[in-house]
Amino acid sequence: MMEATRRRLLKGAGALAVAGVMAAAVGLGATGAAFAEGKTLKIGQLGVMSGAEASWGLVNKYAAQATADMWNAKGGVDIGGEKYKIEIVSVDDRNDPKLTVSGAERLMGQEGIRYVIGSNTDVTATSIRPIAEKYNAMYFPYASSRSLYTKPAENAVMGMVASYQVAPAILKLLKAERGVQKVAFVARNDSDGLSNRDDAVKAAKDLGLDVVSADATYEANATDFFPVMSNVVATAPDLIFLPASAPSNTPLLMRAARELGYAGLFASDSGQDIKVINEMAGDAGNGLVSIGGASADAIRSEYMDEFIKAYTKVAGEWNDEAGTKVYALEVILATLQATGPAAIDDTNVFKAAIPGFSMKNPFLKEDSKLTFTGEADYGQKRQIGVPLVLTETKDGQFTTLAIGQVD
Amino acid sequence: MEQILVNGAILSANYALIALGITLIFGIMNVLNFAHGQMFMIGGLIVYTVCVVFKLPYAVGLLAAAVVVGLIGMLLERTLFQRVMRISSREENTMLLAVGTALLLENIALFIFGEKQRGIPPMVSGVYRLGSAFLPANRLLVFAISLALIAAVLLFVNFTRQGRAMRALAQDRTATMLMGADVNRISMLGFGLGAALAGIAGGLLISVSGVNAGIGTAISTKAFIMIMIGGAGVIGGALLGAVALGFAEAIGYALFPGSVTYLLIFTALILFLLIRPQGIMGKPWG
Numbered sequence: 001m002m003e004a005t006r007r008r009l010l011k012g013a014g015a016l017a018v019a020g021v022m023a024a025a026v027g028l029g030a031t032g033a034a035f036a037e038g039k040t041l042k043i044g045q046l047g048v049m050s051g052a053e054a055s056w057g058l059v060n061k062y063a064a065q066a067t068a069d070m071w072n073a074k075g076g077v078d079i080g081g082e083k084y085k086i087e088i089v090s091v092d093d094r095n096d097p098k099l100t101v102s103g104a105e106r107l108m109g110q111e112g113i114r115y116v117i118g119s120n121t122d123v124t125a126t127s128i129r130p131i132a133e134k135y136n137a138m139y140f141p142y143a144s145s146r147s148l149y150t151k152p153a154e155n156a157v158m159g160m161v162a163s164y165q166v167a168p169a170i171l172k173l174l175k176a177e178r179g180v181q182k183v184a185f186v187a188r189n190d191s192d193g194l195s196n197r198d199d200a201v202k203a204a205k206d207l208g209l210d211v212v213s214a215d216a217t218y219e220a221n222a223t224d225f226f227p228v229m230s231n232v233v234a235t236a237p238d239l240i241f242l243p244a245s246a247p248s249n250t251p252l253l254m255r256a257a258r259e260l261g262y263a264g265l266f267a268s269d270s271g272q273d274i275k276v277i278n279e280m281a282g283d284a285g286n287g288l289v290s291i292g293g294a295s296a297d298a299i300r301s302e303y304m305d306e307f308i309k310a311y312t313k314v315a316g317e318w319n320d321e322a323g324t325k326v327y328a329l330e331v332i333l334a335t336l337q338a339t340g341p342a343a344i345d346d347t348n349v350f351k352a353a354i355p356g357f358s359m360k361n362p363f364l365k366e367d368s369k370l371t372f373t374g375e376a377d378y379g380q381k382r383q384i385g386v387p388l389v390l391t392e393t394k395d396g397q398f399t400t401l402a403i404g405q406v407d
Numbered sequence: 408m409e410q411i412l413v414n415g416a417i418l419s420a421n422y423a424l425i426a427l428g429i430t431l432i433f434g435i436m437n438v439l440n441f442a443h444g445q446m447f448m449i450g451g452l453i454v455y456t457v458c459v460v461f462k463l464p465y466a467v468g469l470l471a472a473a474v475v476v477g478l479i480g481m482l483l484e485r486t487l488f489q490r491v492m493r494i495s496s497r498e499e500n501t502m503l504l505a506v507g508t509a510l511l512l513e514n515i516a517l518f519i520f521g522e523k524q525r526g527i528p529p530m531v532s533g534v535y536r537l538g539s540a541f542l543p544a545n546r547l548l549v550f551a552i553s554l555a556l557i558a559a560v561l562l563f564v565n566f567t568r569q570g571r572a573m574r575a576l577a578q579d580r581t582a583t584m585l586m587g588a589d590v591n592r593i594s595m596l597g598f599g600l601g602a603a604l605a606g607i608a609g610g611l612l613i614s615v616s617g618v619n620a621g622i623g624t625a626i627s628t629k630a631f632i633m634i635m636i637g638g639a640g641v642i643g644g645a646l647l648g649a650v651a652l653g654f655a656e657a658i659g660y661a662l663f664p665g666s667v668t669y670l671l672i673f674t675a676l677i678l679f680l681l682i683r684p685q686g687i688m689g690k691p692w693g
Contacts, residue, residue, distance in 0.1 A: 050513065054621045055522040219669055221625030223616035224421075226546075227414045227660035248524030248619050259534055259543040273523065279459065280526030280617045316521055 038076065041084040041336075041344060043068070043329060044107035044116035046128070046139075048095035053220075055247060055321065056120040057092065060142065063322045064088045064117055066310035067329040077333050080341040086333070093119055097127035104131035104139075114138060114347050117159065117328045121192050122148075129153060138347050140328045140384070144196065149374060149382035154351060158374065158383040159328040163243060165377070165406050166269040166291050167200035169388055171207050173402060174239055174289060178265060184213035184237035186228060186253060188244055190220050196243035196269055204241075212237050222249070229256040242268040247321055250288065251281035258284035265289060271324040275317075278396045285393050289401060292391035293323020294363035296400045299389070304363040320398065324386070326363055331370060331384050334359045354381050361387065373406055409540035411661045417546050419653030420553040421612055425626060426633040426645035427560055428604030432480075434577035434640035435597035437498075438488055441505040443605050444626030445512035450476045450606030451618030452516060455525040465530050465614075472610035473603045480602020483508060484595045509623060517620040526617030549611050556607060557646070560600075564642065573597045577640060632676060638689025647687055 045064050047057025068086035076083035089111055091103035100119055107113045108131055116132075116139040119125050125141035125148055132139050132155040139155060141148060144162040174180040183204050187197035194217070201214050212235040218228050232240060242253055245268045254266055254277075268290040277285040294304050295318075307326055312318050335350060335357050336343050343349035354372045361370045364387065374383030388406055391398040429443045440446075450472035457468035491504050529545035536542070564570035572593045575583045584590050609618055629652065636651050637644025652672070659668030 049522075050517065050621060054517065054619070055524075058522040221622075221628070223612065223622070223625070224414075224418060224656075225616075226417070227411075227657050230410050230414065230541075231661060248617065251524075251526070252616055259546075260541050261534070276524050276526070279528070280524065282528045317523075319523065 039082055039084045040087050041077065041079070042087045042089055042111060042113045043332065044111070044113040044139075045088055045090045045118055046093055046100065046103045046107060046116055047118035047120040047142075048124070049090070049092040050094055053095050053120065053246060055319070056142070057118065058315075059319055059321045060117055060120070060325055060328075061088070061090045062311055062315040062319075063325045064090075064329045065314045066307055066322075067326070067333075069314065070306060070310050071333065077337065079336050079344065082341065086329075089113060093124055095121060095124060097124050100124040100127045101131060104128045108132065108135040108137040112345075114345060115332050115350075116140070117332075118142065121190075122195065123191050125156070129156065132156070136347050138332075138350060140332070142325070143192070144199075146378060149378040149380070151378075151380060154380070154382070155347070156382060157354075157372065159386075160324055160384075161291060161386050161388050161406055162377065162383070163196040163269040164199035164203070166388065167196070167241070167243070168203040168207070169402075169404060170267045170269065170289055170390060171200070171204055171209060171239075171241075173390065174265060174267065175207055175209060178238075180209065180238045180265065182210045182212045182235075182237045183239045183241055184216070184232045184235050185211070185241045185243060186213075186216045186218065186232055187242075188220055188246070188249070189217040193217070193220075193244040200241055200243050200269065218249070218253075223252075225249070225253050225256040226259070229253065229260055229262075233257055233260040233262045237264060239265045239267055242266060244268075244270050247271070247273045247276050250290075251277045251279075251285055254288060255281045255284040271321040272393075273320045274393065274396065274398050275320075277393055286395065288393040290391060290393075291324060292389040292398055292400065293320065294326055294361075294387070294389070295320055295323030296389070296391060296398050298400050299364055299366070299403065301363055301365045307363070327370070327384050327386050330362065331359070331372075334370075376406075409538040411657050413537055413540040413542055414661075415650075415654035415657035417550050417653075418656055419650040420550045420557070421608065421615070422629065422633060422653050423557055423646050423649035424553050424604055424608035424611070425630050426637070426649045427557065427642065428601040428608070429627075429630040430601075430634050430637075430640055430642060430645035431564075431573070431604070432598055432601035433634065434642070435573050435601075436484070436488065436492070436501075436594055437580075438492075438501045438598075439505060439631075440601070441502065441627055442483075442509035442512055442623070443601075443630050444623030444628075445509045445516070446476050446480065446602045446605035446623075447609035447612075447626045448516060448618050448620065448623045449479065449512060450609030451613035451622075452520045452525060452609075452620075453606070454610040454613050455520075455527060455618070458527050459525075465527070468527075469607060469610045472606040476606025476609075477599040477603030479512075480605075481595050481599035483602075484598035488598070489591060489594065509627070513620055513623055520620055522620065524617045524619045525613065527614050530614055545614060549615055552611060553608075556604075560604065561642070563600075569593070569596060573600075632672070635676065635680065635686055638686030641686070641688045644686055644688035 047060050049057040065088050071077045076085045093100040093103050114137045120142050122143045122145040125143035140157050140159040148156040187193040216232050266288040272290045339349050339353045358371045361368045371385045372381040373385040388404040390401040392401050432440045453472040454468035457463050531544040533544040633648030637648030
């Protein structure tokens with residue numbers, strides 16, 4: 001009836017791979033407007049913007065574009081007495097390190113861009129390093145791998161709070177205030193999920209918590225979490241910790257556990273989105289402690305309100321995950337303002353300014369400083385000092401549990 | 408053990424709808440539809456739009472998913488696949504076309520619906536106990552609808568004139584043409600039916616697992632695993648493949664760490680294909 005099915009399937013797999021590479025190549029492109037007059041400062045954005053993890057990179061892209069739009073609306077950013085329009089140049093790496101390398105070459109080599117936001121995972125961020133060192137460009141990954149930020153590496157600056165900084169804070173808080181004793185871990189079966197899981201398990205053991213399940217994992221493309229959660233719920237934990245869980249997976253994991261009769265708490269070391277949780281988990285979405293951004297009503301400034309409006313204009317709708325990714329471009333621009341135009345092309349000037357840099361955090365209502373940090377974990381300041389905001393989902397809202405600072 | 412059986416049965420029924428659609432298209436058109444997962448995704452997003460954005464009943468959403476995705480399938484078949492099959496003698500051209508179609512649909516969905524995971528609340532709430540197993544009412548409903556739809560498709564292809572024509576086309580295209588059947592029309596209907604099944608599957612599972620614009624490739628991969636197990640182009644084989652994959656996942660996740668489950672599934676699939684490359688119900692000659 002059919003011809004050579006296996007041969008056709010193998011051919012098709014090859015065709016899929018070729019077309020994927022072609023699509024990513026076509027996907028290279030500038031998103032920002034090109035300005036006909038005046039000076040332009042190009043900022044790169046490299047990350048996964050298609051496929052299952054598309055939201056990670058797209059939120060970076062939209063956040064960078066929203067920040068650029070806000071500055072451009074004011075005539076540009078003033079660096080050394082001259083106004084620069086900001087142009088965001090985005091490249092989709094499809095979460096494939098090969099495409100990350102070609103994307104980094106395109107941005108740092110061909111375009112001559114010296115400041116790149118991204119990428120989104122340990123594997124892809126690690127693949128940027130040789131390119132960044134070749135062109136002496138700075139990049140701001142959303143990845144936790146310590147080797148990216150520890151000497152001799154010096155071109156990467158982490159754009160977020162790392163999982164190994166979030167997990168101890170969450171576990172300590174829940175042990176002290178909610179009486180959590182027994183913890184189960186359910187991780188994505190990829191390098192980020194597993195390394196975050198290992199860090200969180202170590203933190204739990206260091207705090208004297210009873211780890212009742214640590215080896216449950218799910219595939220990145222999983223759509224049904226009932227089977228994996230069946231085992232985890234059977235261990236009767238007080239808390240189910242979801243390391244590096246994507247906003248698309250978290251509500252499904254929670255719903256599956258609740259349907260299996262689980263009544264305890266959840267925690268995640270990654271940013272989540274309340275709309276997705278409400279739509280997909282409903283009441284089952286209550287009781288999730290996760291890292292939050294600057295978007296919670298109680299803490300955000302008027303400037304953050306403006307950012308939310310700009311982001312909504314760019315992306316079509318607000319995403320709470322963007323509250324954790326709002327800082328990178330703002331800090332890059334403020335540092336360039338502090339150093340003057342020399343740092344635009346010479347990142348050694350930027351690096352030299354890092355230790356002494358400080359600005360008011362424009363996104364929070366309360367008076368707090370934004371600096372570079374990370375000495376405790378990396379031996380050098382290679383992390384944006386993003387506030388550690390912990391939130392809990394309650395009645396369809398993120399409520400702020402605690403605000404702290406790394407390092 | 409009861410929980411494993413319940414999980415396996417529910418997964419199998421969900422997967423069967425996906426596998427049925429892709430095997431129908433392969434059987435009738437001899438086309439490996441790499442865009443099948445994207446059609447699943449679009450079905451889910453249509454249900455989301457109808458139910459969440461327009462606040463209409465779920466049944467309307469499911470019907471809209473079937474009709475719209477079915478029409479998309481028919482349009483693609485008539486405007487793209489039929490022409491490429493007519494003018495090209497290389498079979499990989501239809502595969503590349505299918506891959507291109509998948510990327511096109513994925514990017515259109517990303518543009519229209521955005522990057523977020525979309526889902527709808529369960530149609531019914533509550534959890535039943537079956538022995539020691541938990542059985543959420545919503546999953547039971549999806550399971551029942553899936554079984555009813557599978558039965559309807561089997562009745563259609565076995566006992567209607569159009570269905571028999573599709574089976575004839577799958578068995579021997581030339582003979583079907585010589586019998587005076589309008590093969591272009593039957594091909595278009597078959598492609599549309601396969602696409603509609605993918606859309607319905609997406610529409611059903613959005614209440615269980617949600618969908619996002621990038622989920623298509625993962626769904627297509629599972630669909631290919633199922634038809635490789637059961638035998639590509641054979642309806643019974645697709646159902647068998649769905650049951651095999653559903654229970655393999657349920658048993659694997661219960662007994663092994665998650666990372667080992669798919670490692671074992673792929674290893675077993677490779678070994679199985681070494682022994683029976685045409686799948687359980689496929690014929691050795693194709």
